[in-house]
Amino acid sequence: MEIFGVPSALLGSQLLVGLINGSFYAILSLGLAIIFGLLNIINFTHGAQYMMGAFVAWIALNKLGINYWVALLFAPIVIGALGVLIERTMLRKLYKLDHLYGLLLTFGLALIFEGIFRDQYGISGQSYPVPELLQGGVNLGFMFLPIYRGWVVVAALTVCFATWFVIEKTKLGAYLRAGTENPQIVQALGINVPLLITFTYGFGVALAAFAGVLAAPIYQVSPLMGSNLIIVVFAVVVIGGMGSIMGSILTGLGLGLIEGLTRVFYPEASAVVVFVIMVIVLLVRPAGLFGKA
């Protein structure tokens, strides 16, 4: 079976890879958007925190015998707690300054984390086994679907939409949205905004760590896995604009799929296609697809 002269199995598998990458873009840009909304800081450490999520899962499995399912909860909690510590001790001191200092601080932290893990584990990747329950695959007729990869897409999207639901439909989410609009007034209404900010940063970071655990069995667990990904995610954020939660999710998924298609039809351009789209969006709609000018 062929579609546009391309075997359907190839097209299907590349679209799947695109969908998986897109899920990671979505979950990471979602975290960046939530943090940016309340803290006005672009979290450069996000890639390192994704990497550390994967490493916590790997260390937990090999040193402590903690399995994948527990790690899925354990790693985000550990990395989220580390995030809370970072927010309380460092980021907090920068809110009154130019936003650029937040970017620079988190960049420095990213270098520190990356350097430590590179010293400990080198740059070659460690492999993380696919959990028993999700091994094997199913034949869909037009392509072969490894079960784990299907699971990654489902899990990532579930978390994304759950986050969307909490922010858009619950009381806690209402506080958060109000805090994004006008923190002073929210504070005056008796809501503990500094605590809300700490919680938000911890949660955004935990999302990155969760993505890291999901990624561990697919990609090699390596100290550099986050840094190249995060630059693409920055481009995704520029394309989508950070104004809307659903916008981040849809932009991330869409760009992942476009990247997958590019890999089928013109592989040489697949590394840069997201950046090219960013250029086009900047020319046509500078505020981003879902952004407010």
Place this chain on the structure above:
Amino acid sequence: MNNSNSMFARATPILFGALFLIGLVAPFAVYPTFLMKILCFGLFACAFNLLLGFAGLLSFGHAAFLGSAGYVCGMLVRDVGVTPEVGILGGTLAAGALGWVVGVLAIRRTGIYFAMITLALSQMVYFVVLQWKATGGEDGLQGVPRGHLFGVIDLSNNIAMYYLVFAVFCIGFFIIYRAIHSPFGQILKAIRENEPRAMSLGYDVAKFKLLAFVLSAALAGMAGATKTLVFQLASLTDVHWHMSGEVVLMTLLGGLGTVLGPLVGAATIVSLQTELADSVGSWVTVIMGTIFVVCVLLFRRGIVGELQALIRRAGIR
């Protein structure tokens, strides 16, 4: 305040004169290659500082200009066979042209978005350099000859090469100094302090930002092209985003928005890296990151900024 400012004004020519003399005799006291590295990165950081320190634009993609100019210069000198000064000029112009393209796109957004856009575009340049055959991919551009300056002076002599690098640095530094202390520089500062007000005064803000960006990119390219001749190599590290981060660090450590800060910062970082490379290995990244964090949290004025503040306080008393 006025008193101390005029004191600065009087001290400046003496300070620059002294530094110039030190620059002239330095290669006889210190290993020239080390000095050339400092001067190249110093010019790179000064060019970057023109943008961040004076126009308030944080470019997180300046490695693209340093690196691409290095590759253009390397290809011109090695594969086309032009003389070194033409190579440097070619690299500078190429970086300026690239700066125009990146600048036109990036100034459509401000603040954090500006930083992310420049980072993303420089990553695109990185991938192009990585995949294009002419640039040597992972190996980089090796065996670039230093050649003969104007076809006459043999640059394989380290001392001769040093004086070329010193001259390039002085030219670049002079251009930046003049730009900062001209009406153009004043307008950039006005934009940095209050963009809507500068706009309402009738200045074409976008045009000035773009001009500053192109100038900064071209001078960063001049540093990159010269660096390629010094090390006879253009490599992927020069276009990698780590390099973009490093120049931010140099500028921040030396003193954002000060004239000499970036040079001091570059000298400090290059010395540190040279000293530490053998003893601590991969901990260099951790140390760089730590300096970043300390600078942002406790030391935002940088070395030169702190010194100026000290002198000013002493002057008031």
